[in-house]
Amino acid sequence: MKSEAKSKKYDVVIVGSGVAGSLVAHSLVQRGISCLMLEAGARLDRGQLLDRFQNAAVKDTMAPYPSLKHAPHPIPSRPDDYLIQKGPDRYDSQYIRAVGGTTWHWAAAAWRLLPNDFRLKSTYGVGRDWGLAYDTLEPYYGKAEGTLGVSGDKNEDLGSPRSHPYPMGPIPLSYMDSTFSRELNRVGYKVVTEPVARNSQPFDGRPQCCGNNNCMPICPIGAQYSGDVHARKAEGAGTKLVPNAVADFIEVDALGKVSRVRYRDPSGTAQWAVGRYFVLAANGIETPKLLLLSRSVRTPKGVANSSDQVGRNLMDHPGTAMTFLVPKPLYPGRGPQEMTSIVNLRDGAFRKEFSAKKIHLSNQVDTNGITKELLAKNLYGKALDQKIKQLSLRRLRLDAFHEILPDPENRIVPSESLSDGLGIPRPEIHYRIGDYVRKSAQDTRSHFAKIAAAMGGEEAQFLDDFAPNSHLMGTTIMGTIGKDSVVNTDCQTHDHSNLFIASSAVFASAACVNPTLTIAALSLRLADHLHRKLKSKVSVGA
Amino acid sequence: MFQGVGFLTFLFHGKWASAATSSSSLGADQFVELSQILTGHKDLSPEIGAVYLRRFVAETANQAALKELYDKLKNAPESEHGELPALLEKRGLSRHGGLAHRLISGWYLGVDTGSDPLFLTYTEALMYRPTHNLIPIPTLCDGFGSWVSIPEGESQESR
Numbered sequence: 001m002k003s004e005a006k007s008k009k010y011d012v013v014i015v016g017s018g019v020a021g022s023l024v025a026h027s028l029v030q031r032g033i034s035c036l037m038l039e040a041g042a043r044l045d046r047g048q049l050l051d052r053f054q055n056a057a058v059k060d061t062m063a064p065y066p067s068l069k070h071a072p073h074p075i076p077s078r079p080d081d082y083l084i085q086k087g088p089d090r091y092d093s094q095y096i097r098a099v100g101g102t103t104w105h106w107a108a109a110a111w112r113l114l115p116n117d118f119r120l121k122s123t124y125g126v127g128r129d130w131g132l133a134y135d136t137l138e139p140y141y142g143k144a145e146g147t148l149g150v151s152g153d154k155n156e157d158l159g160s161p162r163s164h165p166y167p168m169g170p171i172p173l174s175y176m177d178s179t180f181s182r183e184l185n186r187v188g189y190k191v192v193t194e195p196v197a198r199n200s201q202p203f204d205g206r207p208q209c210c211g212n213n214n215c216m217p218i219c220p221i222g223a224q225y226s227g228d229v230h231a232r233k234a235e236g237a238g239t240k241l242v243p244n245a246v247a248d249f250i251e252v253d254a255l256g257k258v259s260r261v262r263y264r265d266p267s268g269t270a271q272w273a274v275g276r277y278f279v280l281a282a283n284g285i286e287t288p289k290l291l292l293l294s295r296s297v298r299t300p301k302g303v304a305n306s307s308d309q310v311g312r313n314l315m316d317h318p319g320t321a322m323t324f325l326v327p328k329p330l331y332p333g334r335g336p337q338e339m340t341s342i343v344n345l346r347d348g349a350f351r352k353e354f355s356a357k358k359i360h361l362s363n364q365v366d367t368n369g370i371t372k373e374l375l376a377k378n379l380y381g382k383a384l385d386q387k388i389k390q391l392s393l394r395r396l397r398l399d400a401f402h403e404i405l406p407d408p409e410n411r412i413v414p415s416e417s418l419s420d421g422l423g424i425p426r427p428e429i430h431y432r433i434g435d436y437v438r439k440s441a442q443d444t445r446s447h448f449a450k451i452a453a454a455m456g457g458e459e460a461q462f463l464d465d466f467a468p469n470s471h472l473m474g475t476t477i478m479g480t481i482g483k484d485s486v487v488n489t490d491c492q493t494h495d496h497s498n499l500f501i502a503s504s505a506v507f508a509s510a511a512c513v514n515p516t517l518t519i520a521a522l523s524l525r526l527a528d529h530l531h532r533k534l535k536s537k538v539s540v541g542a
Numbered sequence: 543m544f545q546g547v548g549f550l551t552f553l554f555h556g557k558w559a560s561a562a563t564s565s566s567s568l569g570a571d572q573f574v575e576l577s578q579i580l581t582g583h584k585d586l587s588p589e590i591g592a593v594y595l596r597r598f599v600a601e602t603a604n605q606a607a608l609k610e611l612y613d614k615l616k617n618a619p620e621s622e623h624g625e626l627p628a629l630l631e632k633r634g635l636s637r638h639g640g641l642a643h644r645l646i647s648g649w650y651l652g653v654d655t656g657s658d659p660l661f662l663t664y665t666e667a668l669m670y671r672p673t674h675n676l677i678p679i680p681t682l683c684d685g686f687g688s689w690v691s692i693p694e695g696e697s698q699e700s701r
Contacts (some may be wrong), residue, residue, distance in 0.1 A: 054681060057659035174689040200686075208684040220681050329696070334676040335689030365677055368651060371669040375647050381582040381624025384650075391670035 010036040011242070012533055013261055013275035015247045015290065018101020019516060020502035020523045021281030022230035023147065025239045025294035027527035029218065033534055036273055038245040038263050040071035040282070041098035044228065049104070049218045059368065061105065061217050062094055069421035070266040071097040071246055083285075084415055084428040091431040093316055093468040095283050099243050100228030101472065102283065105217045106198040107338045111152045111358075111513035112141045112160035112521075116347050120509045124351040124437070127405045130508040132489040136164060137521050140207045142236045144520035145195075148225045149203040152195035158343060171200045171209060176330035176396070179340040180361050187454045190344035194360065194517055197225035197516070198336055204229070213364065215337045224336075225378070247273075247282070248424050250294040250303045251501075258303070258499045262508055277498045281523070284314070284472025284505040285412050285427050291476070293414050293425065304476070304493040309486050312408040315476035315510040317401035317468035318433050320441050322448040323455035329393035333365035345447070346512055355403040356512045359447065362397040370395070381517035398451065400444045402466075403512040406474050422455060433466050441466070471515050473507040491526045502526050567605045568612055570595055576612045580642050581649050582624020583668055588664050594648055597660050607638050 012028055014021045017039040025035045049064040057064040060076040067075050072082045074094045085091065095102045115131060115134035120127035142164030145152075152166035170193045173181065181191040181198055198215070219226070235241045242263075249262040251272075257277050259271045280287045288311035292302040302310055341360040348356075370391045404410075410432060414425035422491040452460045479485025482494035487506050493499045502523040504515040548667030568576065574591035578584055598604050614633045622629050626646075630636050647655065654660040670679050674697025678684050 050681060054573055054664045055659040057653050172687050172690050175692055208686050210685050211678065211689050212681050212683045213678060214680040323621075329694075331676060331689075331693055333673075333680070334684075336694070364680075365673075367669050367673070371650050372647075375643070375650065378627070378643070380580075380626040380646060384624075385582075385672040388669060389676075392673045392677060 003359065004018050006415075007272055007274045007447070008034075008036075010034045010273070010275040012036070012277045012279060012530060013039070013273045014279045014281055014502075015279065016040075016243065016262060016282035016503075017099050017227070017231045017241060017282065018245075018281060019103050019148075019227035019230070020101075020519050021279065022100070022227050022234050023144075023520055023523040024279050024281065024502050024527045024530070025234035025241075026230045027239065027524055028531060029234055029237045029239045031531055035234065035239040035540070036238050036262070037231070037241045038247055038273060039099050039241065039243045040067060040246040040286070041073075041096070041243065041263065042071075043099045044104060046218065046220070046222060050220050053214075053218055061523050062096075064218050065096050065098065065105065068097065068266075070244065070264070072426075073097045082420070084418060084424060084426055086428055086430045087432075087433050088136070089218055089433045091314070091316065091429045093285075093470040093471065093472055095285065095470060097286070099231050099241065100226050102223050103225065106224075106226075106516065107215050107514070108198045109318075109338060109360075109514035110148065110152075110195045110197045110517040112158065112162075112195075113511045114159050114514065115161075115349050116351075117509050117511040118134060120351070124349070126352060128477070128479065128508045130478050130489070132478065134160070136489075137518075137525065140521035140525040141517065143522040143524050144517055147230075147524065148197040149199055149206070150195050150197050150517070150518055151200040153193045156192045157503045158174060158192060158195070159347065161262075166195065168200045168203060171198060171336060171339065173195065173339050174331070174335040174363055176332050176334070177361060177363065177455075179330055180396075181340050183454055184342065187450070189342050189451070191340050192343050194338055195517075196336065196338070199223045201378060201491060209336055211335045213333055213335065213337055236306050243487045245271075246422055246424065247290055248293060248422070250278070250290065252303060252496060254295065254298070256298075256496055260307075268422055277534070279500045279502050280476075280527070281502040283503055284475045287503055287505050288412055289414050289425070289427050290473040304495045304499060306495050307483055307486060308415070309408065309477055309484060311413055311475050312411045313406035314410040314412055314431060314472075315404045315406060315474040315507070316468035316471050317510060317512060318404055318441075319399055319401060319469050320444055320466065321397060321399045321441055321463040321465075322445075322452065322460055323395055323397045324452040324455070325391070325394050325462040325513075326396055327394075327456045327458075331393055331397065332363050332396060333392070336362060337362065337364050342451075351403075352444060355405075357399055357400045357402045357438050357440055357444055358512045359400045359444070359451075362399060364397070365392045365395075366397075366478065367392060368499050377514065379418055396455070396457070399527070400441075400442050400448075401469060401512045401514075402444070403510050404437050405435065406477060406508065406510075407432070407434065410474075412475055469514075471504065472511070473504045473510050473515060476501045476503070476505040478506040478508045490529050491522060492529075500526055500530070509539055567599065567610060568595065568608050572616075573598075573608070574628050576608065576615065577645060577649055579615045579618055579623050579629075579653050580611075580626070580646050581668060582673070583649070586649065587663070587666055590649075590666060593660075594645075594654065594662055597654055598645075604641055611635060611638055611642065
C-alpha cells in the first residue's frame with residue numbers, strides 16, 4: 001500500500017515491451033499521453049547477444065537469450081524447463097522475455113493477412129470471423145510498414161490490396177532464390193519476394209542489410225527491425241520503462257474497471273502500477289496466464305474471462321518441411337535467411353476442407369547439421385570436406401506454415417502445481433493438431449515432391465513433425481459477441497472497459513503467414529483508439 | 543626465489559603442467575600435430591589446440607591413447623593424413639578410433655560435444671573451410687547485394 005501511495009497514476013499502463021507494447025507506448029507518448037511500460041525481462045545489448053551466440057557451445061535458436069529465474073522463457077535445448085506440455089501434441093514455441101520482446105529473433109517476414117483470412121467462417125464455413133474487416137485495418141498495415149521499415153516489391157500482387165507504397169524497395173534476391181523463383185513460376189506456382197522488415201537501404205538510423213545470414217537468432221547490425229527500436233524511442237519520448245518487472249495480478253474495482261496491476265522485481269518485492277487505461281502486450285502465452293492468475297471475488301474465473309475463452313483457441317503455424325539436393329550448386333546461405341515464398345496456396349475453396357499454407361525457401365545452410373551427419377557416417381579427410389561442400393551448396397530446404405483452426409480445447413492454463421523462480425505458476429499447454437492441418441500436410445507433401453521435381457532435385461527428405469513456429473495466437477480471441485470472445489474489434493476486453501490487449505493473442509484466425517505486421521497494425525490502431533478516448537475525456541465503453 | 547614461486551604457482555593451476563611434454567602425455571605442439579594428421583588440415587590454431595588438449599588432460603584415461611596415436615602417426619606421410627580408417631588400421635590403432643573420431647569432430651564442429659559440451663571456436667571450425675569464399679560464415683557478411691550472382695570465389699569448373 002505504501003508503494004501505491006507513492007505511485008503516479010499514468011494515462012496508460014502497458015504490460016510487455018515487445019513490438020506491440022512498444023508501438024502503443026511510442027505512438028501515445030508522442031501525443032502527450034503518459035505511459036508506464038512494465039517488462040518482465042531485462043534490457044539486452046546487441047553486441048553482447050552476438051558474442052553470446054558466437055561463443056555458445058550449443059547454438060540453438062535461443063542461444064543468445066538466457067532464461068531468467070524471475071522471467072523464464074522456453075529454451076529448445078531444455079524444452080521442459082518452462083512450458084508444461086500436456087499434449088497430445090507438443091507446442092514447443094519460443095518467445096523472448098526482454099525489453100524489445102521476441103522480434104530480437106525473427107526472420108522479419110512482414111506479411112499482411114488476406115481479406116478472406118478475416119472472414120474464414122463466412123467465406124468457407126470453418127473457423128471464425130474476426131468481426132474486423134481487412135479494409136478497416138488496411139491503413140494501419142501501411143502505417144506499420146512505414147514504422148517498422150518494410151522492404152517489398154511494389155510490382156508483385158500479394159493478394160492484400162494496398163493504399164500505401166512500401167517505404168523501401170525489395171532486397172534483391174539471391175542467386176538461389178532467383179533461380180528457384182524462375183523455375184517454380186514456370187510450372188505454375190506463384191513465387192514472390194517476401195516483404196520483410198529489413199532494410200534494403202539505410203532507414204530510421206539503421207543500416208542496410210549486408211547479408212550476415214543470422215537474422216535468427218540475432219541480426220548483428222540491426223538492419224532488421226526489432227522491438228527494442230520502439231522501446232528505446234518510447235522511452236526517449238518520455239515513457240517510463242521498468243525492466244525486470246513481472247506483472248502477476250490485475251485488480252478490478254467495484255465498477256468492473258481495472259484499477260491497478262501488481263508487479264514484482266527479481267527479489268519478489270511487489271509494487272503496483274496505477275493507470276486510467278491498461279494494455280496487455282505480453283504475448284499469447286503470458287497475457288492469458290496473467291489474466292487467468294488474476295482471480296478474485298470480483299473475477300472468480302480470472303480477469304476478462306466471463307466468456308471462459310481466455311487461454312483457449314491457442315494457435316500457431318504447424319510446420320512441415322522438405323530438404324532435397326539440386327543438381328548444381330545454388331549457394332544457399334548468402335544474404336538474409338528468407339527471401340521468397342510460394343503464395344498461391346494461401347487461399348481458395350480448399351480451405352473448406354483443409355488448411356491454407358505458405359511455403360518458403362530457406363536461405364540458410366545447416367553446416368553444423370551437415371557435418372554431424374557426415375561424421376556420423378564416418379567420413380573424414382578429403383571425402384568429408386568434399387561432401388560438406390556438396391551438401392552445403394546444393395541442399396535446399398522448404399518450410400510450410402499451415403493454418404490451424406481456433407479450437408477451445410487447445411489452451412494455456414496456469415499450472416496448479418509447478419511455478420517459476422518467483423513462485424508464479426508456469427504455463428501448462430494443451431494442444432492437439434487436428435485433421436484440418438493433417439489433411440493439408442498430405443497435400444503439402446505432394447507439392448513438395450512436385451517442387452523438388454521441377455528443380456531437378458533428388459534425395460528428398462520430408463519432416464512432418466508439425467513443429468510450431470513461435471507464432472502465439474488466439475488466446476484472447478477477438479469477436480463481436482462477448483459470450484464467445486475476449487476482446488472486441490477495438491482490442492478492448494468485453495468485460496472491462498479500460499482493459500485492452502495488443503498481441504497476436506487477439507487473432508481470430510491464424511492464416512498461414514507470420515503475424516508480426518498484423519500485430520503492429522492492430523497496435524497502432526489501438527493507440528489511435530486510446531488517444532481519441534483520452535483526449536475526448538470520455539470513458540471508454542461508457 | 544620469485545621465479546620459483548611463479549613456477550610452482552603455474553604448476554599448481556595445472557596450465558603449464560597440462561601443456562608440458564612428458565614421456566606419458568602429449569604437449570600442446572604435439573597435440574596440434576596429431577590433430578593435423580587426423581583431420582588432414584594444416585594451420586590448426588595452437589591456441590584452440592591448447593584449450594582442447596586441457597579437456598583431454600582432465601580425462602586421464604585418454605592420456606596413453608593420445609600418446610600412442612601421436613607416436614605411431616607422427617611419421618605418417620602427408621598423403622595419408624585425414625584418411626581414416628586406413629590411417630589407423632595400417633598402424634594397428636583401430637581401437638583408438640572412437641577417440642580419434644571425437645578429436646576430429648571437435649575441430650570440425652568447433653565444439654567438443656557430449657553431455658558437457660566445450661566451446662572451442664566459431665569461425666575457425668573446420669566445417670566452414672570447404673565453403674570458404676563461397677558462403678559467408680553466419681554473422682559475417684560480404685556486403686549488400688553480394689548474394690545476387692554466383693560467388694566470386696567459385697571456380698569455373700564447379701559451375
